[in-house]
Amino acid sequence: MPGGLDHIVHAVRDLDAAAEAYQRLGFSVGARNRHPFGTHNRIAQFDGFFVEILTVAEPDKIEPHRADAFSFGAFQRDYLARREGFSMLLLASRDAEADARGYAAAGIGAGEIFSFGREGQRPDGGIVKLGFSLAFARDPLSPDAGFAVCQHHHPENFWNPLFQVHANGARAAKAVVMTADNPTDHHIFLGDFTGLRDLHASSIGVTAQTECGDIDIVEPVSFRDQYGVGVTADAGGARFAGLRIAVDELAVVERLLQQNGIGATRHIDRLVVPDLCGATLIFEKGMVR
Incomplete structure (x- = not known):
């Protein structure tokens, strides 16, 4: 498994x-x-x-x-x-x-x-x-x-x-976030891929909680609401959109990004870099399981 x-x-x-x-x-x-x-x-x-x-x-x-x-x-x-x-x-x-x-x-x-x-x-x-x-x-x-x-x-x-050891205090990946028009369409595949049968399903998506980090599949509107970044629905099904990264202190990351001229926004206790070569990086305080 x-x-x-x-x-x-x-x-x-x-x-x-x-x-x-x-x-x-x-x-x-x-x-x-x-x-x-x-x-x-x-x-x-x-x-x-x-x-x-x-x-x-x-x-x-x-x-x-x-x-x-x-x-x-x-x-x-x-x-x-x-x-x-x-x-x-x-x-x-x-x-x-x-x-x-x-x-x-x-x-x-x-x-x-x-x-x-x-x-x-x-x-x-x-x-x-x-x-x-x-x-x-x-x-x-x-x-x-x-x-x-x-x-x-x-x-x-x-x-x-x-x-x-990272200057921004990054410690771990908390979750990989995917977007899909209909997250539940991918529920069976996600269970088969991870080997987990106890997935968490809600009105906004599906989550597999692995022993080291989560996999979230959410609707584009939910991705926007949670991270402040708009993504378009993909006719090709689910796609990878963001990576949630646990850091020691958001203020440290924020100062470093400002010093280096990196655009980022604060959104619901997260610091979000919306477009790094096509990917969204999401910094948040805390650790994974």
């Missing part, structure tokens, strides 16, 4: 410019990493969760989708042809093979396991080995939203408290 939130992919057209924008927001962002399948990334890491700022840098290396295999690179390329923003959510996995079998049994599987490795760099400059296995899921009503689980094969080499 999948675990809590592991990471979210923020697909951007200019990787270094987007990373600089995250740094101006007060995040510590790692160096550029190169994947053998055409994408490059830079990472902002928290305790148990990270934002993967990603671009398609070597399109000639991207493999096409096949009947038995979902192509991570092709999905990101096609997403970026339409927009920038949060493109894919990945949950933590203890056993990607088992999760893939579960997704296939539920009718939401998207092909075979995708495993790869790369080198990583420790804060002291040392090089370490990293490895990942992804099992993809597909919401047939939301073709523009990617879903997967991620199993870390060398977690001791990836997670590092020194990478998790």
Whole structure:
């Protein structure tokens, strides 16, 4: 069964410019990493969760989708042809093979396991080995939203408290927020994707409370009411719209953003950055479970 939130992919057209924008927001962002399948990334890491700022840098290396295999690179390329923003959510996995079998049994599987490795760099400059296995899921009503689980094969080499210190006091991801015209249309998929059967449904949306952060699917009007940002309904179903981030003190974030010329608004005890390369970042005080 999948675990809590592991990471979210923020697909951007200019990787270094987007990373600089995250740094101006007060995040510590790692160096550029190169994947053998055409994408490059830079990472902002928290305790148990990270934002993967990603671009398609070597399109000639991207493999096409096949009947038995979902192509991570092709999905990101096609997403970026339409927009920038949060493109894919990945949950933590203890056993990607088992999760893939579960997704296939539920009718939401998207092909075979995708495993790869790369080198990583420790804060002291040392090089370490990293490895990942992804099992993809597909919401047939939301073709523009990617879903997967991620199993870390060398977690001791990836997670590092020194990478998790941010000038804005960010500590954790509280929730990933999606918007949909009819959130309840995605209730069954969300349950199958997370492995949770006790979802919270209300008049404004559906929430899956994972062991590390929530997944909210809300109507566009509710997103506007809660975060002060207008979003348009997507005929392609649910899409990722915002990331709620727990910080130590909102006043610290607010001063830092003002110093760095970042536009943000206060809204219901939250500090909202409405358009960071197509995504909304929502800062709020507190911690996740």
